Amino acid sequence: MITIYGSDGTAKTQVPCDDNSTQAKELQGDNVLTLSFTLYEHVALEVNDYAEFMGERYWLMERYKPEQVSAQEWKYDVKLYGIESLLKRFLVLNDTDGADEPVFTLTAPPRGHVALIVRSINNGMDNTTDWKVGTVEGTDNIVIDYEGKYCDEALKEVAEKAGNRAEWWCEGQTVNVCRCEQGEEVTLGYGKGLTGLECDMADNAKFYTRLYPIGSSKNIDPEKYGHSRLQLPGGVKHVDVNVEKYGVWHHYEADAFSDIYPKRTGTVSSVRSEEVTDEDGNPFKIFYFKDNSLGFDPNSYEIGGKVKRVSFQEGSELAGLGDEEDGTYYFEANYNSDTHEFELITTWPYDDDTQLPNDTLCPKPGDKYILWNIRMPDEYYPLAEQEFKEAVDKYNEEHAIDVSRYKAPTDHVYIEENGIDLYVGRRVRLESDKYFPETGFRTSRITKVTRKVNLPSQMDVEICDATSTGAMETINDSITDAKSYVKTATSGSFPDLIRSWDNTYPTDNNVFSARRTLKEALSRLREDTAQERIHFLKGADFGSHKAGESGAGVDGDGNAEWLTAVIRELLRSVRFVDGMTGEGWQLWMDALTGLSNLTIDKVTIRQTLVALELLIQKVRSIGGQFVVSAASGKIKTVTKDGDNYRITFEQENEFVAHDLMRCAEFTGASLRGYWVEVSASDGEGVTVPVSEFGGVEPKEGDECVLMGNTQNRLRQNLISIAATEDGQPRVDVLDGVSGKNFDGCLRVRLGNLDGISDSRFPADNQPHGNGLYGDNVYLMGTFVLTTGEDILTRFEITEGKIEAAVEGLRKDFTEDRSYLDNASFGDGMNKWDTENEATFFLLGNKWIWANGAPLSDKTNYACVKTDDGRTTVYIRNKYILQKSGNFRFIPDYTDVNDEGQKKPEAVYLSFFYRVAKAGRLTIQFEGLDKTGFENFNEFSYDGELGVTDGYQVFNHSGLWNGTGDFKLAFTGEIYLYMLVLSTDRAEALAYKYKTLFEQSEKLVKIAAANFDKDGNVIESSSIITTAKYNEMMSQYFDEDGQLKNKAGLVTTAMANKLYAFDADGRIVSVIDQTASDIRISAANISLEGLVTANGNFKILEDGSIETNNAKLKGYLYSVFKPVEICDATNLGNNETTGNNEYKLNTNLFVDATFSGVVLPVSEEYEGARVLIMDSYFIKTRTIHSPTTVRTENGSAIISGLFAQTPTSMEFRADVLTLDAGVVELILKNDYIRDEATGEVSSGGLGWVLVNNTCQNLYWEYAGKRYAYRYNLSPYLLE
Known part of the structure; x- marks a missing residue:
């Protein structure tokens, strides 16, 4: 039976496939699952419905309508397609900077091309990150013109241009471009797994026995060289391969050798540029470079009618830029024989006035380049001919392959008995003394498998070195003259990483990340824990095991040899029943008496039996x-x-x-x-x-x-x-x-x-x-409640100490950390959606009524039920769904990547469940929207759950961006409760609590810990009290059990200490308090609210400081803020001064250019120092409002700078006007002496101008205007 699922993961139907149902998978071809079956009800099959077979998923690519055979019979012949076929739906898109462009050209190593294609696949598969780059052959740059090219076409072109007989193929979710040969070699032959064998030729495979290689015409002067193209050594015109075996089959090849010609790779020694103007007077730059190692004058080797060209190589800013001819990018150049310089001819290849080369994209010392369109010195031609020959030999090695294809049906009995797994790419040793008389066998690989769905071991296989191309569209290799988009990619063929949260299937062509490796593999260097069983098929040795001498060992049959063994409580046979009528044997510690017991059937003692008390019992009955x-x-x-x-x-x-x-x-x-x-x-x-x-x-x-x-x-x-x-x-x-x-x-x-x-x-x-x-x-061992929950209660009395530990499954939880509402289903199905199916019973087209309602039978449904005392939700082949609008809350996503896209966060889901009927569990966020987020593999689960004996704990994690509706579906029957969906790993994963209370004459200890399903501590806290100290401590551990954070408080009669440690055990913050002092140490210390010291030093809530005195040994950094953005109060426009005025508050250093400053006059500012700047240093012809200063109460500003002179000028000012400079003022209590009595009295608060660096300073007092020019005496303006 094959289950067909809807696109949402809900099972639609199970189909009984007939013998016409097959799976057909071909290398670089289609992967199709054909299902033929009959149903007795109409089941609609929609696009993206899917089925799974042999570990692979197959999708429906179009809506399918079955054939109606009768009123109740529907016949289906439906084709579902694997990922190899789905690739035909997706174009390769250039998504750089969100371009989403299907027409572009890319020059990059093969891996760069495959990475782009895989990104397009992930985007097409609903923006996942599941698809990875595997093994990719080749490191040299290749050029591909992506003009509406589909992913399968692009992969084939990459494979052809990568060389080394590369092919594209998928394994799981990993895309490889290399020779498809995998797995251990399996031997097949007639009578050895095959019931027949026939041979033909692979469809449309490239095949030849005589190659006519065509050399390049670059740097070839026919008059000097004697030929228009590069020749093979000795003038050889063709090369034969296997002619004696297959006869003469011609093949012509030029593109593979187009880059081989007489050439020299030079190195740029120096670069300069010169600015010139064109005929219209527009300026532009010409770039020149030298090559000090150039040993000849290119002007002496010109070819008539051709302009010298320079192609910069990989590593240069100009690599892949310039004009293009047959896939080669170049700049035309002139050479100055006197200065030994190349001049690059400037071009304007873009739609604006950007030239090339330019200040950014230009040659640099150390750049590699090739000069062509010239005749090279004679010594370069034999070298090029030899390179040409080696390339031809390599080409024949890769392409002149045996295209014989061997087809054979398998013997399913032999395949099953020998456990042989046949799949595309599997290495095969095909034995036949008739087909291979020289060796008796041929080593090859499987290129196509067609198997029966009802009997997967019955299949037709094709074995061939070559790849048929008839099943896929032919690739057009021509290069168009479209405008190129060039991207430099990192060379290399290192496969993609499978990270901790990825669902990518592991293959031989991808690798685990370090953390995923730690999670999956057991360590040989440090203590580790295996979460599942480990099977040692051939046994295991411990220590230095030598039979009968040292160490220990257990063989594959279970026979063991030990030096000694300590058995704490029990040693017995597989089955043991105590008493006279019992069976088996057992050696154990009696829990009641603490005595050891031995029950066996027969004892033989060769020497002495020492029995301190010998009790011989007979069987008797007491009534x-x-x-x-x-x-x-x-x-x-x-x-x-x-x-x-x-x-x-x-x-x-x-x-x-x-x-x-x-x-x-x-x-x-x-x-x-x-x-x-x-x-x-x-x-x-x-x-x-x-x-x-x-x-x-x-x-x-x-x-x-x-x-x-x-x-x-x-x-x-x-x-x-x-x-x-x-x-x-x-x-x-x-x-x-x-x-x-x-x-x-x-x-x-x-x-x-x-x-x-x-x-x-x-x-x-x-x-x-x-x-x-x-x-x-007092109970020891396991105590089970009727709810099925386990509580272990242990009381021990030793040496006057009473210790109690209670450990049990968590039976309650708080919902305040879960995003889901009504996660305990205590409020029924409130906040949850589902759909139920019911069959209503009819009699004469009328409902049958019973107990006031139509008589019906529910088939598939979900509802809240009580199960073993628990409030659970029961699901029978249905789903439950909570819409995002019903979530309790959604997390904020503030972390962004380099491209400004938000990053999703990891969420953790846990719940208790009991499976009454096995089925498939699927969990997802339906309608999840990735707009504005980077690509990620969203939270989802899809797996089978078998019948459970009691309740189990389900844990799963993944990435979520806060969108979509939470949906959980199950195809069998399941009870579940306590759904916790949270970004708090400890809250979501903690399913076991452990609390400890310990008391003795010396201490009292209380501790608590949370564990995950594997017994690893997630977080723990403890309180310890002794006569000398109190200690409180909390710890948090990561998913590998490593301590991440630790913090605590220790108090004694003499001191208190609050501390925090990092993962390496270093103290990162500490507060140490004694009777005489307190010390605070941390990387960052935040004090909120008013902070005081001895009532004299204060840090106010706005960050300002008040203190009586300060001694600074360093410097004081004060910021001149523009008055309009500081905390000054905007008073609006002053009609007298003509500018906008601001009254100062706490920011007393201000740049008030073109504004007015009003100085506060109150006791809280007494002694305050104010600096006011006018930064209008560079004058223009534009008229601006001046910078003015006055007091809020109209009191005069006093200054010795206004001191009386022989002209009897005033030393008071009502208004100051600044010009290009800074003034300094201080608010002080001004003391005045009475002229008649000489008595000193206070004149109140007043501002004093104590310093001035303005170019000009103007002031007004009593209707008169004065001016002061820097370093000159004051003078009267009017």
Whole structure:
């Protein structure tokens, strides 16, 4: 059966394929899955529906309409295509800078071309990153003209131009361009996996036996050389290959040898440029370069009518630029024989006035170049002819291959019995003494496989060295004269990386990243953990194993040899049942007694048996009730002595005074017994008052047991084992029996609990049924609740220390970290969407009603159900979907790449599930939009889940960009709950909690840890308290179990320390506090709010500082801010000064060019220092508003710079006007002396001009205007 899935991953139908269903896969050809089947209902098959077969996915490329055979019968013959065929749908696009251009030319090594093609495939496959570049042959640049070229066409052209018999092929999601030969060689032949063998020739494969190689005409002067093209040594015209085997088949080849001609690769020694003008007076540059190693004058070797050309080689800025001829890019050049310089002829190849070469794209010293369109010195021609010959030999080696194709059907029985896997590219040793009489075999590879879907081992294979081309379109190799787009790519053939989150299938032609390798492989150098079983098929050795001498070993059959072995608890046979009627053997530690036990069938001891106590038991049965206590006995004699009975026993007397002795006997018809207190005791017997017996006489043969003591606390306990006919088997432990009753004495009961009444339990849920009842319960091992959850509770008492550890599966979680709403389904299906299918039962075209509703049968549906006490969502071949609008919240994506595209983030999904019927689980974000994001492999899951025994934990991670609707579908039957989707790995992956409480006379310790499904710690925290200190510590680990962050707090009576460590154990931040000081150390320290020191030093919330004094040993960096962008208050336009004014606040160093400054006058600014700049240093003819300064309250600005002179000028100013410079002012309390009395009084706050560097300074006071020119005396303007 083949399952066909919809494009969303939901199973549409399972189809019973007939024998006409096949898979056909051909190298460099199509990969087609043809399915023929009949369905008895119409199932619509849409574009991008898919099926999987033999590990490959096949898609439907067009909507399919089946043939209707009858009213209920539909016949399908549908073709689905593998990725090799899907490549025909995608053009190769130049997406540089978002161009999305299908017409361009690329010059790059083969790997650069394949990388571009793979990027186009990923873009076409919904912008994934799954497709990778594998092995690519060739490192030399090749030129391909992408003019509406599809990916399959482009890959074939890359393969042909890469050489080395390269082919393009896909393995999984890896694209390779190399010879398709893979896997270990398998031997096939008639009777050895093949039922027949025939031979023909590969379709349309290039084949020849006589090659006519055509040399290049570059640098060839026919008059000097005697030929118009380069010749092979000796003038050979053709070369034969296998003529004697196949006869004469001609082939002509010129393109493969076009780059071979007499040439010299020179090196640029120096470069210069010269600016000139053209005929219209427009300036441009001419570039010249020298080659000091050039040993001849090119002007002496000119070919008539041709202009010298220079082609710059890879590594130069001009490589691949210039004009183009037959795929070769060049610049025309002149050569100056006097200066020994080449002049590059300037061109304007673009649509603007950009010249080439230019200051950016120009030759540089060290650039390699080839000079052509000249005749070379004679010594270069024999070298070129020899290079031509070697190229012809290599060409024949790669192309003159045997094109014989061998077709054969397989013997499916032989293939299955020998476990042979045949696939395209598989190396084959094809044996036949008839076809290959010389050797008896031929080594080749499989190029095509056609197999039956119902019997995959039954197939037709084709084995050939060559590749048929009839199944694919022919590639046009001609190079057009379209404008080139040139991209320099890194050479090399290193395959692509499969990173930690990629879903790419690993092959021989891609590689794991370092972190993926650590995740997948076991380390041989450090301790490691395997998450799954490891199979050692041939056994394993430990240490230096030498049989019978050293080390240890286990062979493939399970036989082991050890030096010693420590078994902690158990050693047994495969099956063991204890007791006389049991089976097997076992050596174990008894959990109850702590004693070791051995049960076997037969023991032979050759020498001595030392047994400190030898107990030989016979099988016997005890009925009724059995009591274990400190005393018991069988009465031997009874003598009445006055008011007392004197009683002796058959064995030594074990009773003492005040013991409560009891006898109970059921004869079948009546119950006889007594419970009496012993008054006296000696070695012979006991004395009991007659009154104690209540009329019952003790008799010889009575079995008596101790059941309490009225005074001795140590003799008030007993154990009762009862298996009577009341149907209540039980084991009771009683303590505190001080009277003839058991009131309040039952400490523990194991077995049937019926009859126990305890007010500590609810009245409607008293102890009942079989179970365990006790004051305290200490359990070791596994404790399983009815919910299936495991809780391990362990109590140990050692050396006065009580330690308790509780470890269990997480049974609750908080939704505040999950993006999904109602993730616990506690609110039913609220926030979730699904669709249900139901079949309604009809009678006479009318619904059948039952219980007030139409009678129906649900087939496929999803709903909330209670399962084993859990609230779960049950899915039966359906899906649940939460739309993005119903998400609790969506993360912000702020990280961008170099191209300004956002980067997605990793999200983690976890939930509990139980599979009732196996099926396929698919999870995805439906409608995910990658617009604005870099290409990424979005979060998704697609895999089979088998039936589970109880609930399991599902964990998965991937990349998400916050778009799309969350959809989870399952084709079987599944219960699931507690969906956590989060970017917090610890929250999403933590499925096991462990808490620890430890207390002793020295310390108290509380700890907690979260683990992932593999038992690796994700995060942990602990608190430790001793008499000397308190410690709090938290740790976080990465996915490999390595510590990433650690932080904690330690407090003592003398000091406190808060610290944080990095992954390497280095302290990255610490706060160390003692009674006398505090130290803070970190790479970055952030203090929020008002910060003070001794009330004198303050850092305000806006970042400003207030302090009384400051001593700076370095420099003070103060920024002159433009007044319009600082924190000054904009007061608007002043009609008097004519400019926009700003009142200063905290920024006191300002550039106020063309603006007005208003100085604040208040006590908080007393002593403040202000610098005001006018930066209008370079004058223009444009009129601007001047820079002015005044006070907010109109008080005058005072300065000694205005000091009175012989002209009696004023030293006050109402308004200052600055011109090209800086003024410095200080706000001070101005003291004034009374002229009459001489008394000093305060004149209030006033601004003082203390410094001036302006070219000109103007001021006004009392209606007069003054001016001061730098280093000159003040003067009156008017």
